[in-house]
Amino acid sequence: MSCLQTVTDYGLRSLGYGERLLPRSDFTLCQQFTLIGSGLIWNVYFGVLALAAGFFLATALALGKGARARVIRKPSEWFIFIFRGSPLFIQFFFAYFLFLSLKSVHPVFDPFSSAWLGALVVLFFNTAAYSAEIFYGALKSIPRGDVEAADAYGMSGWPRFRRIIWPTMLRLAWPGYTNEAIFLFHATTLVFFSGFPAQQQKGDALYYARYFADQTFNPFVPYPILAGYFILLTLAIIGLFGLVNRHLNRHLPPEQRRKIRLRPNLIR
Amino acid sequence: MFSFCTDPATLSDLPWMACYLTTGKHLNFYWAFGTVLLLLAITAPAALAFGFAGASAARSRFAPLSLVGKTYIAIVRGVPDIAFFLFFVIALDQGLEYLKHQWVCPDWDQAIRQGNDFIVCQAAKVPLGTSPQWVHKTYSFFVAAFTFAIVFGAFAANVLYGAMRAVPRSQLETAEAYGMSQRQTFRRIVVPQMWVYALPGLSNLWMVLIKSTPLLFLLGVEDIVYWARELGGSKTPRFTDYPHGDWRMWYFLVLLVFYLAFTRVSEVVLDRLMARLTLGQATTGGEAQRRAET
Numbered sequence: 001m002s003c004l005q006t007v008t009d010y011g012l013r014s015l016g017y018g019e020r021l022l023p024r025s026d027f028t029l030c031q032q033f034t035l036i037g038s039g040l041i042w043n044v045y046f047g048v049l050a051l052a053a054g055f056f057l058a059t060a061l062a063l064g065k066g067a068r069a070r071v072i073r074k075p076s077e078w079f080i081f082i083f084r085g086s087p088l089f090i091q092f093f094f095a096y097f098l099f100l101s102l103k104s105v106h107p108v109f110d111p112f113s114s115a116w117l118g119a120l121v122v123l124f125f126n127t128a129a130y131s132a133e134i135f136y137g138a139l140k141s142i143p144r145g146d147v148e149a150a151d152a153y154g155m156s157g158w159p160r161f162r163r164i165i166w167p168t169m170l171r172l173a174w175p176g177y178t179n180e181a182i183f184l185f186h187a188t189t190l191v192f193f194s195g196f197p198a199q200q201q202k203g204d205a206l207y208y209a210r211y212f213a214d215q216t217f218n219p220f221v222p223y224p225i226l227a228g229y230f231i232l233l234t235l236a237i238i239g240l241f242g243l244v245n246r247h248l249n250r251h252l253p254p255e256q257r258r259k260i261r262l263r264p265n266l267i268r
Numbered sequence: 269m270f271s272f273c274t275d276p277a278t279l280s281d282l283p284w285m286a287c288y289l290t291t292g293k294h295l296n297f298y299w300a301f302g303t304v305l306l307l308l309a310i311t312a313p314a315a316l317a318f319g320f321a322g323a324s325a326a327r328s329r330f331a332p333l334s335l336v337g338k339t340y341i342a343i344v345r346g347v348p349d350i351a352f353f354l355f356f357v358i359a360l361d362q363g364l365e366y367l368k369h370q371w372v373c374p375d376w377d378q379a380i381r382q383g384n385d386f387i388v389c390q391a392a393k394v395p396l397g398t399s400p401q402w403v404h405k406t407y408s409f410f411v412a413a414f415t416f417a418i419v420f421g422a423f424a425a426n427v428l429y430g431a432m433r434a435v436p437r438s439q440l441e442t443a444e445a446y447g448m449s450q451r452q453t454f455r456r457i458v459v460p461q462m463w464v465y466a467l468p469g470l471s472n473l474w475m476v477l478i479k480s481t482p483l484l485f486l487l488g489v490e491d492i493v494y495w496a497r498e499l500g501g502s503k504t505p506r507f508t509d510y511p512h513g514d515w516r517m518w519y520f521l522v523l524l525v526f527y528l529a530f531t532r533v534s535e536v537v538l539d540r541l542m543a544r545l546t547l548g549q550a551t552t553g554g555e556a557q558r559r560a561e562t
Binding site for chain 1: 354355358359478479480481482483485486493496497500514516517520521523524527528531532
């Protein structure tokens with residue numbers, strides 16, 4: 001079987017298209033590359049959607065944590081603490097079983113017990129909490145002069161936030177936020193390891209990598225392939241976020257611009 | 269456990285619960301919390317030692333040694349950690365078996381890697397197929413602890429490497445002016461002073477280490493996640509004296525609360541430790557403390 005044939009058979013296997021049976025014997029390198037790459041679609045799906053939705057919640061939470069009113073500050077602080085203080089792994093398990101129990105209460109919760117929505121909700125809350133902490137730190141380090149200048153121009157409320165505080169906050173937070181984005185993509189590999197079942201073997205990249213490692217008893221091929229894919233994904237994120245960073249810093253002289261520094265990614 | 273537990277079906281809610289929560293399996297569940305704490309107690313110092321070795325190696329003037337240290341730091345950074353965990357455990361297992369195989373069965377003429385199979389002679393299995401259950405359990409626990417130590421050692425090495433470089437240059441120059449050798453400077457000046465710079469990073473690492481302990485489950489140790497799934501699943505009267513529905517949600521809620529409480533306590537303790545270490549240091553924190561006192 002040629003490699004092209006394998007790609008057409010398994011290229012979209014993780015979404016349920018193409019060949020139904022996974023390869024059982026005579027594993028070729030091409031099969032491993034194709035299937036693990038096919039699983040990567042799920043990682044990208046979870047990462048992109050959670051990040052996009054989490055961005056807005058994170059902004060709201062950061063403002064909430066910085067608010068003076070106790071009724072707004074305390075819930076935001078608790079939300080951030082709960083999602084940053086416990087392992088994502090346990091959050092996944094808890095959410096899955098919670099959704100399972102809710103399923104019997106009302107059919108609305110039906111889709112929540114499958115990975116595409118349930119895990120997405122958890123990742124969304126989780127990244128919102130982590131990003132909110134980064135944004136909050138940036139909010140605290142906005143130069144006083146900037147805000148005073150806005151006051152002097154007679155700006156207040158929404159225009160001041162929209163034109164001064166928010167862009168500055170983003171500019172200061174962006175290097176940290178880039179790391180958070182990379183980190184989130186790495187965290188998406190946890191989804192199918194925790195509660196959420198991979199129906200009809202439609203899993204993510206790590207799911208297929210582990211499938212091959214289990215079948216061949218040889219971790220030295222699938223995991224490096226997985227690592228390679230993730231390094232490519234990380235490079236893509238750095239490139240994309242670097243463009244945004246350049247846009248946010250475009251008014252500054254080159255030596256004052258904040259560079260994105262990669263920090264080691266840890267388990268969450 | 270209690271004397272009134274002989275016939276649970278007749279009990280009312282509260283005594284039933286008391287009996288239910290003290291069954292043998294639940295005691296195993298409580299022990300599993302001990303396993304987590306034990307893992308942390310073993311891994312944290314081991315990772316710190318690996319980290320220290322890695323950072324010292326990366327700082328070394330001897331180029332190959334420095335390269336080894338830097339590679340160690342770099343490798344673990346780029347890859348999703350969970351993949352690293354899965355990979356490393358099998359690799360370590362096979363590596364041990366391969367070495368023992370070379371040692372025990374030198375006249376084995378077949379290839380070890382036959383297609384998809386990894387075959388060593390029976391005597392070279394680690395642990396031996398005939399050894400009792402507890403040996404297997406202890407072995408898998410220590411493989412897990414070692415894996416944690418390697419991975420977190422790399423993170424700690426990164427933190428300590430930065431901290432060693434953050435010790436003010438003038439301190440080192442002063443040491444040189446006093447005629448101390450490279451080694452003396454490292455031992456007497458750099459190491460005692462680096463901790464204040466390393467602590468924020470290390471405490472962050474400790475939090476992450478706490479949060480990564482559920483991964484034990486993936487490494488095949490019977491930990492709290494395993495027991496929560498096992499005990500929480502719905503039970504029919506045919507197999508147990510304590511039938512109940514699907515309670516896994518509540519078991520995981522308990523785990524969630526356990527981790528949150530643990531994180532909170534660590535935060536408080538580490539804040540105190542930081543305040544202590546900052547005392548008298550030439551940092552903004554130390555300066556703020558000095559001002560507050562006078």
